[in-house]
Amino acid sequence: MRGSTRWWIIKKTAKLGASGIWNVEFLDLWLGDQFCSLAYSISNLYFVGCFYTRYGFGFSAHDPQAQEAWSTCGLTSTKSWGWYCLLGVLPYFARFVQSLRRYRDSKRPGQLVNAGKYGIGMVEHFVYCYWRYQGINSYFLFCFAATVNSLYACAWAxxxxxxxxxxxxxxxxxxxxxxxxxxxxxxxxxxxxxxxxxxxxxxxxxxxxxxxxxxxxxxxxxxxxxxxxxxxxxxxxxxxxxxxxxxxxxxxxxxxxxxxxxxYRITRELPLPYQFDADPKEEEAEIARLQLKKRLARLS
Incomplete structure (x- = not known):
């Protein structure tokens, strides 16, 4: 990407991280939805950082020592599952705050319904991470949360x-x-x-x-x-x-x-079938001069 494109992406992503402070435009909510679909990739950033800080860059994926990363850095680890949950929830939280800000600005109740969709998305991701960490005990709770989230999202989106x-x-x-x-x-x-x-x-x-x-x-x-x-x-x-x-x-x-x-938030100007002989600004100036002469004549 060109330097200007990279800088544009950095600025828009930073604005997404500060959601709720400024007015929310279509580009902001659109970008937030893209990150919501990347929740899995974002949550696995912890695994990447944990793996390379613990095992470095010299290990093969089939190395027995590197295979230990699934238990030490994976989602089932006691110290790791919270980070997976936090990173995966961030996109939903950003959209949740954006919806609340749009409700504050527009007073439309539909924005609260939209905020509820992302609130349930946060709950589902938390329950999923907890199920992967805890095991079968919370499996049915995850199924219930996922069902509610899917039905809610289908009805809205x-x-x-x-x-x-x-x-x-x-x-x-x-x-x-x-x-x-x-x-x-x-x-x-x-x-x-x-x-x-x-x-x-x-x-x-x-x-x-x-x-x-x-x-x-x-x-x-x-x-x-x-x-x-x-x-x-x-x-x-x-x-x-x-x-x-x-x-x-x-x-x-x-x-x-x-x-x-x-x-009518966007329009396309069509050319007229004729042209003006005089420039509009010059014509307005000439009218102003004539009006001034009339007023001076009346005063005299």
Whole structure:
């Protein structure tokens, strides 16, 4: 990346870390959602730091001494699971604070509903880390928290909605599913919006709706209680979540663009079929001079 691009990313990420202090723009909440899908990678930063500080850079991944890192630096370690939980919760906490700040600025109750989604996300990640550390005793608690979080997130982020929360000032019960604003009445394509940017690829909208719902419940792969493959299943779940976020980006940004058009927050100036002979500033100055001459004539 170019130096200006790197500096831009650093500034926006730093602003995300100070969420709630400044007004929240669309870019801030969009970037926060990207980090929420990277919670697995962020939480594993502790393992990377722990491994290289304890074992250095000279060990092979198959070295028996390096294999001890799974017990000393892994999520099941007594000293480590808290760090995994803290790092993974940070993106959800940032979005939680952003939602509260947006509620303070707009007084829209829907922002409290949005804050609740990220609050439940924090609870689920904490319960997951606690289950991996504690064992089978807290497994059912994790399943309950994950079910509530998935249902909440699907209802809010994927769409049967009458309109977008960013576009219309509706009640909470009408705008509770807002990110994509699908299932609008009288749409050309059933279950989609009336206005589509990617009209030639309508089938991908249906694929996104189904895949988004399925990946929201990807935690079901943890039901198989064989601990020998838990790391692999966790990795697969994290990759699928990142793929879900990639397709989410297209339709979320598209929905935001359509909302801006509906609210006339963006316009495109069209050229007039004729030209002005005089410069507008010069014409205004000439009118001002004529008015001044009239006033002086009256006073004299």
């Amino acid at each position: 994927s769409p049967p909605a009458f309109g977008s929360f960013d576009c219309h000032d509706m009640s909470v019960f009408q705008d509770v599913m807002v990110d994509w604003s699908m299932c609008e009445p009288y749409a050309r394509y059933p279950l989609l919006r009336r206005d589509l940017v990617y009209k030639s690829s309508a089938l991908f909208y249906y694929f996104a709706l189904i895949s988004n719902l399925c990946i929201r419940f990807i935690w079901l792969i943890y039901i198989y209680l064989d601990e020998t493959s838990i790391e692999l299943r966790t990795f697969v779940a994290a990759v699928l979540e990142m793929l879900r976020r990639v397709q989410w980006n297209f339709y979320r940004v598209e929905n935001k663009h359509l909302c801006n058009m509906a609210e």
